[in-house]
Amino acid sequence: MTRIAVVVFPGSNCEYDAAAAVEQLGASAELVFHSATSLGDVDGVILPGGFAHGDYLRPGALARFSPVMAAVTDFAARGGAVLGICNGFQVLTEAGLLPGALQKNRGLTFLCQPTTLVVVSTRSVLTRAASVGAELVVPINHFSGAYTCDDATYDSLVAHDQIVLRYRDNPNGSRDDIAGVSNVAGNVVGLMPHPERAMSTLLGSADGRVLLESFVGLGVAAR
Amino acid sequence: MLSREPNPLELALYGVMWSEHCSYKSSRLHLRRLPSKAPHVLVGPGEGAGVIDAGDGIGVAIRIESHNHPSAIEPYQGAATGVGGILRDVFSMGARPLAVMDPLFFGELDDARNRWLVEGVVSGISGYGNSVGVPTIGGELTFDQCYSANPLVNVLAVGALPTNRLALAVASGVGNFAVLLGSSTGRDGIGGVSVLASAGFAGDDGAASLDDAKRPSVQVGDPYEEKRLIEACLELLDLELVVGIQDLGGAGLICATCETAAKGGVGMDVDVTAVPQREVGMAPFEVMTSESQERMLAIVTPENFDAVKAVCDKWEIRANVVGHVVEPTTMPDGSTVGMLRVRHGFDGEVLAEVPASSLADDAPLYDRPRSRPADLDAVWADDPTFDEPAGDPAADLLGLVVDPAWVYRQYDSQLFLNTVVGPGRDAALLRLAGPGLPASQRGFAVSTDSNPRWCALDPRVGTALTVAEGVANLACVGASAKAVVNCLNFGNPEHPEVMWQLSESVDGMAEACDGLSLPVIGGNVSLYNESGGRDIDPTPVVGLLGVVESLVAPPPGWDWREGDTVVLVGHREAAGETPFPLAGSRWATRRGRRGGRLAGFDASRLVSTFDFVTGEIAAVCAGEPRDVTAVHDVSGGGLAVALAEMAAVSGLGVTVARLAGLGELFAEFPGRFVLATSDAEAFMGRAVNAGVPVTMLGAVGGDSLHLGGLVSVAIADISRQRARSLEEALELL
């Protein structure tokens, strides 16, 4: 059975949701507290949404210094599948595991609403099972979700096919409508929308399934 | 009470504990008339939160509170700390907070200060609620001149617990420790409750001087601390490491210690020097009454203290022994009294010594004079139902459609994967699930409602109708109402008219709750709400909690489909009878007409309609095949607005052939529902069988709304107006 570690920083709040989504897909999920120095024997890691360390200073700025992040960095370097959702994406950029930064939304308000995502690349652990051009309805839930980077970084993102998902209607002022990016190898992915909130029609959408199915299934096999 | 003169510290402690805010001295007499019993009530009024048995071994805790006065001065922090406070009430019962709601009331938006208040309050709720990790799933948004400079910021929280984790705020066991958990104590909100919530906003002497006087009372919230405090407290309760637990709210440590001691019938020694202090040189009075946020008091046996400390260390929460539970003192007459002693060091000087119960329970009880407003008959006589000209109903309709999405988009409404129906509909509906709860297929629904326009005309009937409106909202998501909480926002209780309003309102709530078989399991009273020297309109806010027994499919929404038949369940205006009353409607208020008489409250008529609609929708939730495709209750703005909202959401119009007149379009009183069905004959049959009035309104189709020759308007216009009106008024577009 695929084993996924879900990292819990103090102030994380989507850890149970991420774990439930993973378990719904037949994988097992283990909560790993931020003070841990090892992830254990797992096939993938999720940094869930929330407000690690209260988002004080900047989202992710304090969390990236947590002891567990050394293990995450190491796991990523060995090609392990790492997914940062929302606050987890912010942590990954602060930690330098993904390029760019996330700034406050264009309208300077928090936004919780459904968005339509367009799959841009399937060269990532999150999108392998999806098809390019597919539209997925997945909610966002963030204040600092506007993806930002300098021109050189942007050119390199495009050159290496690292833009994974775009918004169809840009809600937050993200550069080039970017909703999610990967590292060059495609094993580390961050996105602002919450696929774990789009796992069943009872809650409004099941379009997040294809993303998390990629992550717990194919992504790991490809390692 | 003391057989001697109290010293200055003792006097000051009484002053705070016996303030209006802490002791309910003006309202207690009246609140007793509310029914509070039912077999499923596990905890009624008086504890941190009321709790009902929702089935499957799960209790649901609910509580509502106001944070009006702090929000008027610092809207962001005032609202934020309101959320923090209400959450502590809920998790102090052992419940994991699962949802927040925020009924909000502001002055008109043509005033820049009111716009500033709206933006500040909404971002405060968003900033705290999202970060603390509890979804905000609904609320209310009302604008009226009477709230200018005195906004009402009420916050409701719901939590759930395995019924065997129920915790109570009681100190027992001589030798046990009182452990202060959470933030250090600063000079935040010293005397806040007495200064802020027990005095009005004078108005004329200018906002600036008033702000100056109240400056020290502002508290700053720390949602990150609260998040860790929630996790730590729930873990302590799961591990059965605490005897009792209480939040620190109004009047801070003094309130928490004397209340837990009084409930346990014990004494308590409190050492002010043991309280971690954020500022230097704090006086004992300041330490005891500070309202620094994010603190809890746990009663712990000495053997368990190390284990408590370990849990708190994990969550990086302070835990300090600040009190000892002691034997009650034997008095000269042989009776025993639990004494609260404030000391400088546990073995040091006694700074204050008073019976705990006298502080907690013996506050004076006022029966303040009441009088029916002298102008009420004149107000009633000025009824728009009979003489207000029709004008342009289509333009009126467009003026009445507002989507508060700008507000609720700023709130995380989905956390915990429970939200089946979020903000923007009639009631919120959530799965009854959460970390640590037994598995269940049930759902719970919550609605908050208020109608100051009705209550200004008739606080008794207005309040009764408000309760009914809440039940109607729950029916739209298939939930049966189980319990009521209320927040009574009124003006200055020293004005006899205000006390009359309060008393009438309580009677109306009691009548409605009796008639609809609902217990009131908690409440809060906010008095001295005045704007420019004028009392606010009576604003009782009613929170309704309901349960759906089987939630496997989402209930129908507002969106109907091409070819559906639109039906009205509930009464139509009969030809030749008195027209539906427009008094107190949003339509009349927009025209500056604030007089007239309301429709009466008729419980028996309502019950059958509510039961029928609830049953229809609950069947959909349970996954049974049904022909009902959409549902919405008729509320603010009347039938015209209900139809317009459904048309806007669907992008499809409807043509209603006959309507009696303006009353049928815009009158507001609960007990009417618009439904859409794909099988009109079957639906009508079921309604007739249930003995519920029902009529067909028309067929879905086209891109306009045509209402009985009175209104003809394009859906695109309705949608644009709905989407824009709030942001336009806030000058954000």
Add this chain to the structure above:
Amino acid sequence: MNYSVIVEVTLRPGIADPEGATIERALPALGFTGVRAVRAGKLFRFDVEAASSDEALANAQALAERLLSNPVIEDATARLEGEVQ
């Protein structure tokens, strides 16, 4: 004339500063010792057109107090950085 102005907004003494306190608590784990009393605030930089530096400063101070801060919990001070073209 155009003047460049800086406005500093800080929490008033005695007002709790959760952000500053959280940063301070995190520092030892990052290897920073001997840092205390961390307070977080806001900074604004802008250009003001005015007839004199005094007028520019007065305008900036008014702006700082009316829009950029809430005097109930924050202090705001404007200072001139220099002239700009």
Add this chain to the structure above:
Amino acid sequence: MNYSVIVEVTLRPGIADPEGATIERALPALGFTGVRAVRAGKLFRFDVEAASSDEALANAQALAERLLSNPVIEDATARLEGEVQ
């Protein structure tokens, strides 16, 4: 010795500043004219224990760059305010 330090964090040139832009847009309605190029940043004030003022400043600058700012989008500068007791 204890030194009081101020760290200013500002967005790097070329990085969009929605907060500054929003403030600038709101100004005319509030009667402030002639204000331009508004940029929003952050300010931190803290005390550093160090053997000398140079050491204090160096420590503060390191803290500013490693933690208080994100070099991808922000610049940070520390300056000494004075000695404290």
